[in-house]
Amino acid sequence: MRWPWQRPETRSQSPGLVALANLPASHWGRMDAGTLMREGYAGNAVAYRCVRMIAEAAASIPLACDHEAAASLIATPSPDEAGRVLLERLYGDLQITGNAWAEAVTLAGDAAPRGIFALRADTVRAETNAQGALTGWAVRQRRGERIIPREADGWSPVLHLKLYHPSDGIYGLSPLAAARKALDLHNGAAAWAKALIDNAARPSGALVYGQSGATLTPDQFDRLKEELEAAHTGKHNAGRPLLLDGGLDWKPMSLSPADMDFAGTRHAAAREIALAFGVPPMLLGIPGDNTYATYREANTAFWRMTVLPLVTKVADALSIWLAGRFEDVTVRPDLEDVPAFAAEREALWARLEAASFLTKDEKRKIAGVAQ
Numbered sequence: 001m002r003w004p005w006q007r008p009e010t011r012s013q014s015p016g017l018v019a020l021a022n023l024p025a026s027h028w029g030r031m032d033a034g035t036l037m038r039e040g041y042a043g044n045a046v047a048y049r050c051v052r053m054i055a056e057a058a059a060s061i062p063l064a065c066d067h068e069a070a071a072s073l074i075a076t077p078s079p080d081e082a083g084r085v086l087l088e089r090l091y092g093d094l095q096i097t098g099n100a101w102a103e104a105v106t107l108a109g110d111a112a113p114r115g116i117f118a119l120r121a122d123t124v125r126a127e128t129n130a131q132g133a134l135t136g137w138a139v140r141q142r143r144g145e146r147i148i149p150r151e152a153d154g155w156s157p158v159l160h161l162k163l164y165h166p167s168d169g170i171y172g173l174s175p176l177a178a179a180r181k182a183l184d185l186h187n188g189a190a191a192w193a194k195a196l197i198d199n200a201a202r203p204s205g206a207l208v209y210g211q212s213g214a215t216l217t218p219d220q221f222d223r224l225k226e227e228l229e230a231a232h233t234g235k236h237n238a239g240r241p242l243l244l245d246g247g248l249d250w251k252p253m254s255l256s257p258a259d260m261d262f263a264g265t266r267h268a269a270a271r272e273i274a275l276a277f278g279v280p281p282m283l284l285g286i287p288g289d290n291t292y293a294t295y296r297e298a299n300t301a302f303w304r305m306t307v308l309p310l311v312t313k314v315a316d317a318l319s320i321w322l323a324g325r326f327e328d329v330t331v332r333p334d335l336e337d338v339p340a341f342a343a344e345r346e347a348l349w350a351r352l353e354a355a356s357f358l359t360k361d362e363k364r365k366i367a368g369v370a371q
Contacts, residue, residue, distance in 0.1 A: 033097040033122035040176040041096045044187055046270045047176060049284055050277040051095045057307045057340075059088035063315055064334040069112060070326045074318070077116035089118045090161060091310065095277060097121040098174035100161040101137065103148065104325075112325045119158070126170045134170060155324035161317055179276035186269040278306035303340040308333070 040047045063083075065071035075083045086102070093100035101124045104113035123140040127147060136149035137158045150156045162172025176183060271281045271288055280298035281288060292298035311333045318331040335341050345367075352363045 033099070036096055036174055036176045037122060039187060040183055041092075044183060044273070046186065046273045046284065046286075047183065047277075050175075050274055050279045051092050053279060053283070053302075054095055054277060054306060054310065055088045055092040057303065058091045058311050058314075059084045061307070061311045061338055062334045063087070063311075063318070063331050065329065065331045067322075067326050067329045070322050070329045070331075073113060073116060073322075074331065079115075081117075086116060086118055087314070090314065093118075093121040094161055094163060094172070094310070095175055098163045098165065098172035098177065099124075102159045102161075103139075104157045104159070106157070113157075116159075124158075128170075153324075156321075159317065159321045161314060175276040175278075179273045182269040182272035182276070186266060186273065189266045189269065278302070300340065300343070303338075307340075308335075 041051055042048070063074055065074055077083055077086045090100040090102060099121055101119040101121065103117050103119055105115040105117060106113050119139055125138050125140075126134055127136040127138050127149070129135050136147055136156070137160075138145045138147050148156075148158050163174070165171060165173035267286055267288055270284070270286045274281045274284055274286065280292060280302055282292055282295060282298040283302060292301060315331045315333055319329055322329045322331070336345075348367060352358065352367055355363070358366070
């Protein structure tokens with residue numbers, strides 16, 4: 001049984017027109033790290049801006065550490081790179097691929113690491129044993145691979161940060177992968193608009209030779225094709241009239257931008273991409289349904305619900321990782337100098353000032369101020 005729209009061919013009363021009605025199957029983009037970097041981050045303005053906003057905001061929150069050597073390592077992980085630059089790269093890789101890797105470098109004779117370097121997310125793969133347990137990491141180089149195994153005491157020189165993936169115990173799930181359909185739709189709409197502009201903003205169609213039982217001769221067909229390609233295609237031929245003779249008739253075969261609600265489709269896809277990253281569309285200038293009444297509320301929600309959980313997650317991971325080489329290491333976000341939380345700090349201080357039942361030391365402890 002065929003549905004009406006699945007008929008492979010429908011012939012009109014005129015013998016000169018054949019319309020194909022089958023719709024092709026949808027094809028969605030791949031989710032490997034390289035594709036997400038090219039088509040997601042580098043090829044989509046909305047995703048690019050979301051990643052930059054999250055990575056730069058998260059890296060602007062300093063990480064406090066109570067261990068002097070570990071704090072120095074976090075602040076200056078390498079001679080050519082500041083700690084904020086390293087963190088921004090790790091935060092960015094997490095948003096693009098769902099994974100981020102950093103390698104600790106130890107000099108001969110030293111037990112503690114002397115440097116930390118980020119590894120490109122598209123060059124790292126997991127090394128596992130026969131049971132599927134992680135044994136180390138393989139890093140692709142210009143020639144071959146470099147294997148980084150765990151050390152004798154079980155500590156891994158590679159820090160692996162990842163976002164939760166429900167069906168993979170090793171790799172994380174990228175927000176771009178979750179929004180890949182919206183990403184493909186947004187990129188496809190941009191490509192379609194560019195193709196339409198290159199065709200002088202004219203939708204595709206067909207020239208129908210309507211004389212009953214008559215067909216064009218090969219010479220007529222070739223001459224008509226050459227004339228159309230030379231004088232009526234491309235943006236440089238925009239506005240040139242098309243002269244039809246001999247019973248020819250123009251039949252549009254695609255929707256116009258107004259018919260397909262082109263602007264609304266792109267905005268809906270952009271909002272879905274922003275939703276996957278946790279960035280309020282208001283902050284990106286995307287029109288549509290605004291959940292927040294003001295820009296300030298949207299910005300506060302962005303910092304509180306998206307940036308701060310990410311920074312806390314990375315700080316906890318650094319604490320566990322560095323504890324393998326430094327004693328009593330605790331890494332935590334330092335929110336004292338973050339402007340986005342200034343209003344919340346002022347409200348907390350006002351409440352503590354009015355709490356007469358608390359001692360001065362108790363108020364300082366609640367406010368997070370050193371004794």
